Amino acid sequence: MTVTLGVSLYSNWQIISPLLETLGCAPVKDAYPESWYLEQQGVPEGFLLLAYTYPEKALVCAMQKGQEPAKALQDWERHIQALLTLYKKNRNRAVLVNIQQAANNRERTVEAIASNWNLNIALPDIKDKNDDSEPDSYFRLIATYIVQQDRKLNGLLAQLEACTLPVNSEDSERIQELDIDSLFWDISKLRQRNSEFEALKVSRDKAEGELKQCIEDMHELRTALESKDLDYQQKDYEAQRLQQELEQARRQSQQLQSGLGEENLMVIEQLHRVQEELAQVQGLDIDSVYREVSKLRQRDSEFEALKVAQAKADEELKQRIEDVNKLRTSLEAKELEYQQKDDEAQRLQQQLEQTRQQSQQLQSALGEENQLVIEHLHRVQEELAQVQGQDIDSVYREVSNLRQRDEKLEVLKAAQAKSDEERERRVADVNKLRASLEATEFKYRKAHDEVRRLNQELEHVGQQGEQVQSALREENRLVIEHLHQVQEELERQFIHKHSLEKQLKRLTLEQEQALSAANNQISRLQNELNRIKGSVAWKATTPMRAISHSFIRTSHEKSKLKKQVEQLESTKYFDAAWYLKTYPDVAASELTPVEHYLKFGADEGRNPSPEFDTHWYVQVNPDVQESGINPLIHFISHGQGEGRAPNSRVQQSLPSPQEEK
Incomplete structure (x- = not known):
């Protein structure tokens, strides 16, 4: 008995391998059971076992392999059409089975195939292979609604059901029921992680600002330190020069003091001798003695003046030494402060690197995944409303x-x-x-x-x-x-x-x-x-923040207003002449008709032209009022592409679903 296997695309046909072994058609290494039947030429001899899986499960399998669901569904339909054509051409030797039903009811499947082919097939005791893999909830949700949205698929599924070999009286579920609560909590976790990412991003920006400020302070300290270092070098050079002068003055003073002391002693001794001689010799020349005494007194005055100059020089040197010591103490304190700032800067730099690494990890883990999941959920919700x-x-x-x-x-x-x-x-x-x-x-x-x-x-x-x-x-x-x-x-x-x-x-x-x-x-x-x-820091920075916010907000509002004015001036739904004629009070204002409608007219329920009804558009589309976007701007940017009507007349003239068909 020769049995050839042909399966639909993206089907987990390996779960029925015990059944294939029982029928004698175990897959070989070079076999291509998912594609050989597309040619419809050279159909192998013997019996044909054709198997398929439901489109929802096939789409989940395709998306898990990285395939786009729409393209995967088209490929699946093409393979199913080929399988049905092959089955209809070979009804006497071909059977069509559902993989899930066959895996769950192997004994009944073998009996039905044996009855259909008029064969006696022994069923060995082989343990079934269960498909325990849990498909991704988002993939199941996408697959379910894509299948429900494809109207043409119902006829193809009806043909499959009609041609499938019945092995189970009860209909098996095409796909497991979706756990919406689990989806909600997954999205909540993603949003929470996104909030943590934003908080971490804010913390990172704050740390970068602090680091930047610290680096600026460090540069200022370095500049001040370099200036102080230069002053210190100059003062040190001056102190060394003064020290040398002081040493030289000390040596001169010591030499002079030593010379004057000896000379003074000699003069005193000579004076004593002169007095003794004067007492002995009465006839000594008085003028000569007077001149000698005058010289001695002059030398004594010079010696006293030199002592005063030396004391003054010592005092000035002492003051300069104290100034140098104070400068050294100040420089040491500055060096210590600079070292602390440098350590703090290194610590902040390390913290910034850690924050950047964490930010990059969170951004790579959350950025695209969160955005894609939210966009998929929004599209699925919109498609759900349409499909319903x-x-x-x-x-x-x-x-x-x-x-x-x-x-x-x-x-x-x-x-x-x-x-x-x-x-x-x-x-x-x-x-x-x-x-x-x-x-x-x-x-x-x-x-x-x-x-x-x-x-x-x-x-x-x-x-x-x-x-x-x-x-x-x-x-x-x-x-x-x-x-x-x-x-x-x-x-x-x-x-x-x-x-x-x-x-x-x-x-x-x-x-x-x-x-x-x-x-x-x-x-x-x-x-x-x-x-x-309510904090003190916030209140203290209120004036500065108000000034910066006012400037930023004014600049942003002007840019936004200019862009919106350009949008309205380029559309047929705003008629400036009609607006001025209908609302003459606009001419008295200093605003153009477009600016007046953007700033006041829409909020007052005024219409930009006969073709657009502002009040009606907001009443019919409550989401526009909740978004806070100007109604006409919303219609031009979103509503017109979504098929929304600009007024009640266009709404009444739209065709009904029966008329469209």
């Missing part, structure tokens, strides 16, 4: 069709009942006629021909009645089968609608929880802001 509206319209149309079919069925039932009553009436009349003929047979022999004619007519009527009854019976059978199909379709649509309503409730609850969490976060941040604004 489309599904409800589809269910409504299907119910209307079912009601029309029910009315036709009631008409057919009434016609059948009327026909049955007519047939029964005719049968009763015939029975009465037969009884009357049998009772009067002996009496009315002459009416024998008439009786025969009546019998023939009666037989003809009976044949017509049987034909009518057979036709009605066949029509009744077809109507009942169609009614069963309609009932099954209605039940399927009802289940689908119930599932959508359940998902809508979950998403609504998720949005409410997210809104509550956001409100709590806002309240906490507001309390923190109030605490900061």
